[in-house]
Each structure stands twice: as structure tokens, then as C-alpha cells.
Amino acid sequence: MIVDPVTLMVALITVATPVLLAAIGELVVEKAGVLNLGVEGMMIMGAVCGFVVAHHSGSAAVGFAAGMAGGAALAMLFAVLTQLLMANQVASGLALTLFGLGLAALIGVGYGGRDLPAVYRPFPEVWHDIAVIGPIVFSHSALVYVALLLVVAVWLVLTRTRIGLVLRAVGENHDAAHALGYKVVRIRIAAILFGGACAGLGGAFLSVVRVQNWLEGMTAGAGWIALALVVFAAWKPWRVLLGAWLFGGIAALQLRLQAAEVGVPVALLDASPYLITIIVLVIISSDRSRAALNAPAMLGRIFHTSG
Amino acid sequence: MxxxxxxxxxxxxxxxxxxxxxxxxxxxxxxxxxxxxxxxxxxxxxxxxxxxxxxxxxxxxxxxxxxxxxxxxxxxxxxxxxxxxxxxxxxxxxxxxxxxxxxxxxxxxxxxxxxxxxxxxxxxxxxxxxxRFYEGRAVLGHIAGQMTESNIIGYIGSYPIPEVIQGINSAFLHARAVNPDVEFRVVWAYTWFDPAIEADAAQALIDAGADVIMQHTDSTAPQTVAQEAGIISFGQASDMIQFAPRPRVASIIDNWAPYYIRRVGEAMNGTWTQSDIWEGMPEGMVVIGELTEAIPAEVRASAQEMIDALKAGTYHPFTGPINKQDGSPWLAAGEVADDGTLLGMNFYVEGITGDIPN
The missing domain is CATH 3.40.50.2300 (Response regulator)
Known part of the structure; x- marks a missing residue:
């Protein structure tokens, strides 16, 4: 066997988790009709807050909570700008990324290389040694399972509950939702905060679990991949999971193919997530009715109560 | 984006x-x-x-x-x-x-x-x-070749440019010299700095059987992965002493300070002239960090001998006989590589199994 499929699966799930967390949060934000391009900034804030707090508190779980808080705090800024002050969402989102990268660098000064508490792995050590499913299913840290549960929860809430229906209504037609008496701005702020917390959690996973260190600029574009992933998934939670594993799988696979000395065009493989996203965009926008079913109609539009 | x-x-x-x-x-x-x-x-x-x-x-x-x-x-x-x-x-x-x-x-x-x-x-x-980073790589290869048990050494490359290829060749030659069964697996990260990719690359190499990780990328992320896997690694560019005594058993330190101080001084007093310098261990621009206790004593001693010879300028890491990867002769017995060839190095030496990507 050129590439061991078991270790590939283990690596793929780890690689995919930060992006999965950020993307599932952004999906909820976009479902509410808001386009927040600041995912990268919120992730890096989560990474630094998670690392710093995990280091001081000695608890990875407290670190994760801090990562969520850090991401949500930055998202709150975006919410104030775009929902209360009616600022342009694209510009605000880009500014949020720049601000987040700078602020995180400032907070993290002197923290690189500090020690971290061990991460919690919910399943007993002996289970990890079970052939095939041991490493793939049972060997991960708790947050990996939380991310999967979150996908299920978001899917259930969006499609099976009244809250989900209202959120989608706000995203599809904010004037109609407003006329029905729903608090459009409040619902959107809640969605933005949820998205920020998810992105922050993804960032904290990166610093506390995957790299186990704080390094400036360590998200290195993961937030942008998360944004691409939401489009790739056509705003469907299950496809976000599938896409995250596909993107993560390509990343993990190309490194293993290289290690196995199989000649692969690395640049092409690295670019493939973006290429696939473009192809998916072309496909979903080629059919007007299908595109209308998928992309929230109010995505990126500003809501005025007078409108 | x-x-x-x-x-x-x-x-x-x-x-x-x-x-x-x-x-x-x-x-x-x-x-x-x-x-x-x-x-x-x-x-x-x-x-x-x-x-x-x-x-x-x-x-x-x-x-x-x-x-x-x-x-x-x-x-x-x-x-x-x-x-x-x-x-x-x-x-x-x-x-x-x-x-x-x-x-x-x-x-x-x-x-x-x-x-x-x-x-x-x-x-x-x-x-x-x-x-001349390749001088330091020779010492690391010498240590790695004797410490590997799986006989597979993983190498994280940044970009396939001469400077990085010199390092791979130098490390490989000196690992092979002490361990005829050693093999190198090279993964190109196509970045100088991306902790997540560097960590993933280290993990991919470990999954492929490597029990020694060498890196030519800038972050400490591979050190963390090596630590978790219980294998050994080497500090790169900086001492990375926080990972000693294991996984980091030695390191290549780039010591730019003497050069920067000298050149700034020359510029200030007007004696600065255009130059092209390529300095290594004899001049102190490349320094080997502390060899830790994790290295067996006899290996540490022979590594120290090599360090002394490199510092004294009596040993060149590319001393023939050396063949290129395809078996064609590069350096005859006793011949030393010239700087021009090294600066344009775009080939592996004999024994390395992978291919250099275009």
C-alpha cells in the first residue's frame, strides 16, 4: 500500500476540523443573510485567546471557551458595524480580518513556545488500538466530536425547528420577516455571534490541539478556505462536512503521496479546493432556480426597518 | 485570496x-x-x-x-x-x-x-x-543516520531551490556514510512558514515510517509533532532549545549578528563596498546548537569531531567520490565541490530515491 488509509483518515479528520468549525458557523451567518468575510480574523483571535488562556488556566476546555469568546468578541464588532451602523458587509469583513490578525499578534507577544495542558481524549486509551476503527473513530480529542455534533445540531435546528425557520426567513426575505414581527437585527446579531464563536473555536483547535503552539499568522488562510467551503457546500450543513473532509483529505493525501515518493503535481492538488469551489459556483449559478434555492436571497444586503 | x-x-x-x-x-x-x-x-x-x-x-x-x-x-x-x-x-x-x-x-x-x-x-x-547551511546539515545527517531505528529519515523541504537541495544532499551523504541502509523521504511544503502545513508534513512523514524529522521550514510546529510521536528532530535556523533534550537533539543556528554589525559599521563610516559573501562554520555564521544527552555518547563524540573539522576548514561536506542520483560521476575521489555548482545545485546525489519537483 502506497499510502496507509488508516493514518490518512486520522490526519484528514484533524486537518479538516478547524475549517469545519469555522465553516459551519459561517453557514449559519450566511443563512441569516449576512456575509462576514472576517472569518480569518475571528479564527486567529480564537487561536491566540485559546492558547493564552489554556496556558494560564492549565485547562484546554477553558482555553476553548476563551477561543470562542475571542472570536465572538470580534464578531460583535462586526455586528455593531453592519447591523447597527449599517456599514458595508464586505468592507467590514475584510477590515475585521486585518484587525483580528493585528490584534492577535499583539495579544500573543511572548506566548510562542509556552507549554500547554494535555488535550482531553474522551475514549479510553485501549480503544485506540482496535484495528482500523480504533485510530479513525476513537483516537481524537474531544473537540473533533464536538465539531461533528455541531454539524448535526446546525442541520437539525435549521431544518427541523421554528428557530431555524425564522433564521432562514430572515436570510431569504428580511422585509417579510420584519413584517411578520421578527426582530431581524437581533436574529442576525445572534447568528453573527454564533459564527464568531465557531470560528474562534476552530482557531483554538488549531493552536491548542493541532499545532500546540502560538505563532503569529498561524491560520495562514484557513478562514478563506472556510468561506469557500460554505459556497462549495451550497449552504447545506452535510455538504460542509463532506467538503471539509474533501479539502482536508486532499491536503493530507498530497503530503503522503510525496512521502511515498509518488510524483504528484503538488501545486495542482493544493489549488484543487479553490478550483472545485469555482466549478461548484458555476454549476449552481448556471441554473437560476437551483441557485435561488441555495444561496440566501438577502445575502450581504443591508436591512433598513423603514424599507 | x-x-x-x-x-x-x-x-x-x-x-x-x-x-x-x-x-x-x-x-x-x-x-x-x-x-x-x-x-x-x-x-x-x-x-x-x-x-x-x-x-x-x-x-x-x-x-x-x-x-x-x-x-x-x-x-x-x-x-x-x-x-x-x-x-x-x-x-x-x-x-x-x-x-x-x-x-x-x-x-x-x-x-x-x-x-x-x-x-x-x-x-x-x-x-x-x-x-553555508549545508555544513551544519552534514553534522545533523551524521547524527540522524546513527540514531534512526526505522532507517527512514523524513525531511520537510520548503521550495526545491539549490539552498534546500544542498542541505538534503549533505545530510543524506553523511547519514549514508554511517548507516548504509538509511533512506530519505522528502516532503515539499511549498511555504517557508505555515505551522499547520509543517505539522501535517511532519505527521505524514512519521506515518510513512520516519523516526527522525529534519526540516528546512521556519516554524517549530514539526518539533511539537516529533515530541508527541516520541521521535527525534533538529532545530532549524534557530536553536529551538525549548524542545531539548528531546525531540530536538541538536540544531543549526544561523548567526547573522557579526555580519550585520560589521556591515552597518562599514556603511556608517563610509567603507562599505559591494560584496558577495558565503560564510559557514569556520566564520561562525553557521553554528551547531548544543548536542543533547539524548544522543549516544560515542555519536556525540564523533559529531563533535566533525564540527571541529568543519570549523577548522579542514573538511568539506561535498568531498568526492560522489555520484549524482542517476549514477553519473560528479566528484572524483578527494575532489571538492566548487561554489558555482553548489549555488546552482539542482540534482540529488546517488542513493536518494525521490525526484526533485520542477
Whole structure:
């Protein structure tokens, strides 16, 4: 066997988790009709807050909570700008990324290389040694399972509950939702905060679990991949999971193919997530009715109560 | 998409650099970094050298730096901005800044330019400097070859450029010399600094059976992975001593400080002339960090002998007989590689099984 499929699966799930967390949060934000391009900034804030707090508190779980808080705090800024002050969402989102990268660098000064508490792995050590499913299913840290549960929860809430229906209504037609008496701005702020917390959690996973260190600029574009992933998934939670594993799988696979000395065009493989996203965009926008079913109609539009 | 935030960040930083001139007008030295001083690797060492310049000349110099400047067109703008902010001398500390450095140098003939690891000196005010990292790699290969049990050594490369290929060849030759069964697995990360990718690359190599990790990328992320896997690794560019005694059993340190101090001094007193230097262990530009207790005593002793020989200049890591990967002869017995071949090195030596990507 050129590439061991078991270790590939283990690596793929780890690689995919930060992006999965950020993307599932952004999906909820976009479902509410808001386009927040600041995912990268919120992730890096989560990474630094998670690392710093995990280091001081000695608890990875407290670190994760801090990562969520850090991401949500930055998202709150975006919410104030775009929902209360009616600022342009694209510009605000880009500014949020720049601000987040700078602020995180400032907070993290002197923290690189500090020690971290061990991460919690919910399943007993002996289970990890079970052939095939041991490493793939049972060997991960708790947050990996939380991310999967979150996908299920978001899917259930969006499609099976009244809250989900209202959120989608706000995203599809904010004037109609407003006329029905729903608090459009409040619902959107809640969605933005949820998205920020998810992105922050993804960032904290990166610093506390995957790299186990704080390094400036360590998200290195993961937030942008998360944004691409939401489009790739056509705003469907299950496809976000599938896409995250596909993107993560390509990343993990190309490194293993290289290690196995199989000649692969690395640049092409690295670019493939973006290429696939473009192809998916072309496909979903080629059919007007299908595109209308998928992309929230109010995505990126500003809501005025007078409108 | 990845470039955009970096572009804007450095733009924002550049604006902040335009500081008012001081009354006594100190000599202003600017540094362009490809990563951040917080990488504890490549950029960290350049920043240490910058601080050494400040410590040496005190109030007579002022230093500024810009971090995470992308290699390419954006670098040109960043360097220009720095000069407009009053810089009298510029150190551009990554291979990819070559064209930008020379383009700006043409427009500012009175400013001194120093380009790290480069080869382009199109104007009289541009010097290049580089370190013979491959000398240090020989020592690491010597240790790695004797410490591996799986006989597979994983190597994380950044880009397939001569400097990195020299390192792979040097490490391999000296690992093979002490262990005829050793094999190298090379993974190219196509980045100098991306902790997540570097960590994933280390994991991929470990999954492929490697029990020693060598890296030619800038962050400490592979060290963390090696630690978790219980294998050994080597500090790169900086000592990475926080990972000693295991996984980091030794390290290659780039010691730029003496050169920076010397060149800034020359520029200040007007004796600076264009030069192209390539210094290694004899001059102290490449230093091997502490060999830890995790290395067996006899290996440590023989490694120390090699270090002494390299420092004394009595041993060249590329001494024949050496064949190229395809079996054709490169160096005859006793022949030593010339610098021209090394600087353009685009082939593996015999015994390495992978291919260099185009």
C-alpha cells in the first residue's frame, strides 16, 4: 500500500476540523443573510485567546471557551458595524480580518513556545488500538466530536425547528420577516455571534490541539478556505462536512503521496479546493432556480426597518 | 485570496513606520522579514541580529522592520516605503526579495542594500550574503543516520531551490556514510512558514515510517509533532532549545549578528563596498546548537569531531567520490565541490530515491 488509509483518515479528520468549525458557523451567518468575510480574523483571535488562556488556566476546555469568546468578541464588532451602523458587509469583513490578525499578534507577544495542558481524549486509551476503527473513530480529542455534533445540531435546528425557520426567513426575505414581527437585527446579531464563536473555536483547535503552539499568522488562510467551503457546500450543513473532509483529505493525501515518493503535481492538488469551489459556483449559478434555492436571497444586503 | 490580508497588513504597518526624524539623525537601518520574529526560527534569528546591531551602536543607529512581507511585487512597495521613511540601509532577509531589492536599489543609489541568500547584484549598492547551511546539515545527517531505528529519515523541504537541495544532499551523504541502509523521504511544503502545513508534513512523514524529522521550514510546529510521536528532530535556523533534550537533539543556528554589525559599521563610516559573501562554520555564521544527552555518547563524540573539522576548514561536506542520483560521476575521489555548482545545485546525489519537483 502506497499510502496507509488508516493514518490518512486520522490526519484528514484533524486537518479538516478547524475549517469545519469555522465553516459551519459561517453557514449559519450566511443563512441569516449576512456575509462576514472576517472569518480569518475571528479564527486567529480564537487561536491566540485559546492558547493564552489554556496556558494560564492549565485547562484546554477553558482555553476553548476563551477561543470562542475571542472570536465572538470580534464578531460583535462586526455586528455593531453592519447591523447597527449599517456599514458595508464586505468592507467590514475584510477590515475585521486585518484587525483580528493585528490584534492577535499583539495579544500573543511572548506566548510562542509556552507549554500547554494535555488535550482531553474522551475514549479510553485501549480503544485506540482496535484495528482500523480504533485510530479513525476513537483516537481524537474531544473537540473533533464536538465539531461533528455541531454539524448535526446546525442541520437539525435549521431544518427541523421554528428557530431555524425564522433564521432562514430572515436570510431569504428580511422585509417579510420584519413584517411578520421578527426582530431581524437581533436574529442576525445572534447568528453573527454564533459564527464568531465557531470560528474562534476552530482557531483554538488549531493552536491548542493541532499545532500546540502560538505563532503569529498561524491560520495562514484557513478562514478563506472556510468561506469557500460554505459556497462549495451550497449552504447545506452535510455538504460542509463532506467538503471539509474533501479539502482536508486532499491536503493530507498530497503530503503522503510525496512521502511515498509518488510524483504528484503538488501545486495542482493544493489549488484543487479553490478550483472545485469555482466549478461548484458555476454549476449552481448556471441554473437560476437551483441557485435561488441555495444561496440566501438577502445575502450581504443591508436591512433598513423603514424599507 | 491568501495574499490579500498580508498585503493590507504590511501596508498598514508601513504607514506606521513613517516616523519623524530625530534631532541627531541616527543611521537608520530597515529590515524586511518574510515571517515574524515570533517564529522562533529563521526570522527570529534575523531579528536577534537586528537587536545586536542596536546594542552595539546604541543611539547612533535606529532600526525598523516590517514582518510578513510577501515575496514578490509587494516587497518592492514595502522597501520603498521604508526608504521614504528615512532608512539609510536595508536588509532584505529572504531569497524571494531579490528582484524587488534590485529594482528599488536602482532608484535609491545612496541607500545600502543587503539581500540574504540571494545572487542578484545588479547595482553597486547591492550586496548579497549567505550562509553555508549545508555544513551544519552534514553534522545533523551524521547524527540522524546513527540514531534512526526505522532507517527512514523524513525531511520537510520548503521550495526545491539549490539552498534546500544542498542541505538534503549533505545530510543524506553523511547519514549514508554511517548507516548504509538509511533512506530519505522528502516532503515539499511549498511555504517557508505555515505551522499547520509543517505539522501535517511532519505527521505524514512519521506515518510513512520516519523516526527522525529534519526540516528546512521556519516554524517549530514539526518539533511539537516529533515530541508527541516520541521521535527525534533538529532545530532549524534557530536553536529551538525549548524542545531539548528531546525531540530536538541538536540544531543549526544561523548567526547573522557579526555580519550585520560589521556591515552597518562599514556603511556608517563610509567603507562599505559591494560584496558577495558565503560564510559557514569556520566564520561562525553557521553554528551547531548544543548536542543533547539524548544522543549516544560515542555519536556525540564523533559529531563533535566533525564540527571541529568543519570549523577548522579542514573538511568539506561535498568531498568526492560522489555520484549524482542517476549514477553519473560528479566528484572524483578527494575532489571538492566548487561554489558555482553548489549555488546552482539542482540534482540529488546517488542513493536518494525521490525526484526533485520542477
Amino acid at each position: 491568501k495574499l490579500l490580508p498580508k498585503f493590507l497588513t504590511s501596508a498598514a504597518l508601513a504607514v506606521g513606520l513613517a516616523m519623524p526624524a530625530f534631532a541627531q539623525d541616527p543611521f537608520k537601518v530597515g529590515f524586511i522579514y518574510v515571517g515574524t520574529p515570533g517564529d522562533y526560527g529563521w526570522t527570529y534569528e534575523h531579528d536577534q541580529a537586528r537587536l545586536a546591531v542596536e546594542a552595539t551602536y546604541g543611539d547612533a543607529v535606529e532600526t525598523v522592520y516590517l514582518e510578513s512581507v510577501p515575496e514578490g511585487a509587494d516587497a518592492e512597495r514595502s522597501i520603498t516605503q521604508m526608504i521614504l521613511g528615512g532608512a539609510d540601509m536595508i536588509f532584505t532577509t529572504s531569497f524571494g526579495y531579490g528582484e524587488a531589492t534590485n529594482a528599488v536599489a536602482a532608484r535609491f543609489p545612496d541607500v545600502y542594500f543587503e539581500h540574504a541568500t540571494g545572487y542578484m547584484r545588479e547595482h553597486a549598492n547591492v550586496s548579497t550574503y549567505n550562509a
